[in-house]
Amino acid sequence: MKAVFTRPESLTDKPFHFCPGCHHGVIHRLVAEAIDHYGVREKTIGAASVGCSVFLYDYFDIDVVESPHGRAPAVATGIKRANPDRFVLLYQGDGDLAAIGTAEIIHAANRGENLTVVFVNNTVYGMTGGQMAPTTLLGQPTTTSPYGREFGQDGYPIKMTEMLAQLEGVGYAARVAVDTPARLAKARKAVFQAFETQVEEKGMGFVEILATCPTNWGLPPLEAVKRVETEMIPYFPLGVYKERKGKDFL
Amino acid sequence: MAKLAIREERCKSCGICIEFCPENCLEIGDKLNAQGYRCVRLADPDACRACGICGRMCPDVVIEVWK
Ligand SMILES: Cc1ncc(C[n+]2csc(CCOP(=O)(O)OP(=O)(O)O)c2C)c(N)n1
Ligand code: SF4
Ligand code: SF4
Ligand code: SF4
Ligand SMILES: [Mg+2]
Numbered sequence: 001m002k003a004v005f006t007r008p009e010s011l012t013d014k015p016f017h018f019c020p021g022c023h024h025g026v027i028h029r030l031v032a033e034a035i036d037h038y039g040v041r042e043k044t045i046g047a048a049s050v051g052c053s054v055f056l057y058d059y060f061d062i063d064v065v066e067s068p069h070g071r072a073p074a075v076a077t078g079i080k081r082a083n084p085d086r087f088v089l090l091y092q093g094d095g096d097l098a099a100i101g102t103a104e105i106i107h108a109a110n111r112g113e114n115l116t117v118v119f120v121n122n123t124v125y126g127m128t129g130g131q132m133a134p135t136t137l138l139g140q141p142t143t144t145s146p147y148g149r150e151f152g153q154d155g156y157p158i159k160m161t162e163m164l165a166q167l168e169g170v171g172y173a174a175r176v177a178v179d180t181p182a183r184l185a186k187a188r189k190a191v192f193q194a195f196e197t198q199v200e201e202k203g204m205g206f207v208e209i210l211a212t213c214p215t216n217w218g219l220p221p222l223e224a225v226k227r228v229e230t231e232m233i234p235y236f237p238l239g240v241y242k243e244r245k246g247k248d249f250l
Numbered sequence: 251m252a253k254l255a256i257r258e259e260r261c262k263s264c265g266i267c268i269e270f271c272p273e274n275c276l277e278i279g280d281k282l283n284a285q286g287y288r289c290v291r292l293a294d295p296d297a298c299r300a301c302g303i304c305g306r307m308c309p310d311v312v313i314e315v316w317k
Binding site for chain 2: 001002003004005006007011015016018019020021022023024025026029180181184221222225
């Protein structure tokens with residue numbers, strides 16, 4: 001029989017601890033497929049963030065340095081500069097990347113570090129109980145914005161991909177979603193492209209993935225999946241925001 | 251002929267595979283797994299065309315598909 005879909009080799013056999021319907025699981029699998037595809041499992045070093053993705057080292061058959069609280073781009077910079085032959089993978093949530101570690105990601109991107117960043121935007125601090133993040137949508141109730149996010153008080157949801165795409169050091173920047181089979185297929189391509197950017201030394205490869213957090217949104221899994229399309233995509237438009245063709249740095 | 255391997259002990263009963271199966275051949279079964287979730291089952295094996303969508307959409311890599 002011919003395999004149509006099987007578990008990627010770069011995932012260990014450990015069951016995910018994620019809540020039912022949490023997109024972290026799908027995104028982990030896409031990343032593992034990219035590691036398999038580019039044959040970099042033996043030379044990949046991960047830089048993991050704080051948040052529900054903190055157990056990266058348990059789920060991937062790669063080496064991982066825990067770099068919590070938004071510091072992954074700084075730690076990864078050191079790893080990559082000391083070992084340029086290694087493939088360095090960052091996997092960060094929105095609380096971690098867009099709030100706690102905003103300075104680190106912006107400057108690593110601006111320096112054009114050859115890193116691959118998978119940014120999981122679920123519009124909340126998931127692991128700590130659903131507090132408001134810079135990505136929380138206007139009107140969205142969270143534990144720290146119980147009446148909904150209000151721009152006069154909390155500002156606007158931050159669009160990291162658009163921001164980073166402006167920086168010369170970024171070789172690839174895209175926003176994708178994994179809520180339907182068609183969008184999942186595009187997301188897979190984008191993750192692969194973010195890998196390729198590092199392989200070809202074209203600067204930072206950045207992919208933002210819109211994701212569910214059913215638990216902290218207070219929604220059953222399928223309703224959470226629908227929210228990606230009805231509320232998230234209209235504010236966070238999908239697409240490729242930057243794609244460097246050659247090594248055409250200024 | 252399609253073959254599905256469902257690792258029932260990993261299923262979290264989220265319903266995503268059922269929602270996106272184009273042939274409507276999956277359903278939540280009666281069996282509880284050790285985690286306390288009712289696991290998904292292939293209710294209509296003849297209708298399955300081994301497209302792999304259930305496996306790809308599942309957040310917990312529960313289903314593998316062969317053809
Ligand atoms: C010193 C310290 N401060 C704060 C925290 C709390 N903390 C744990 S995870 C997290 C952020 C999680 O949010 P996000 O990056 O969006 O990841 P998600 O869980 O949503 O994937 C924070 C602030 C901590 N563990 N330790
Ligand atoms: S709290 Fe949210 S992000 Fe964390 S595992 Fe549960 S659903 Fe996923
Ligand atoms: S392989 Fe396709 S047709 Fe068969 S159960 Fe899965 S989604 Fe349905
Ligand atoms: S998508 Fe996966 S976890 Fe969810 S019901 Fe189907 S098999 Fe179970
Ligand atoms: Mg988050």
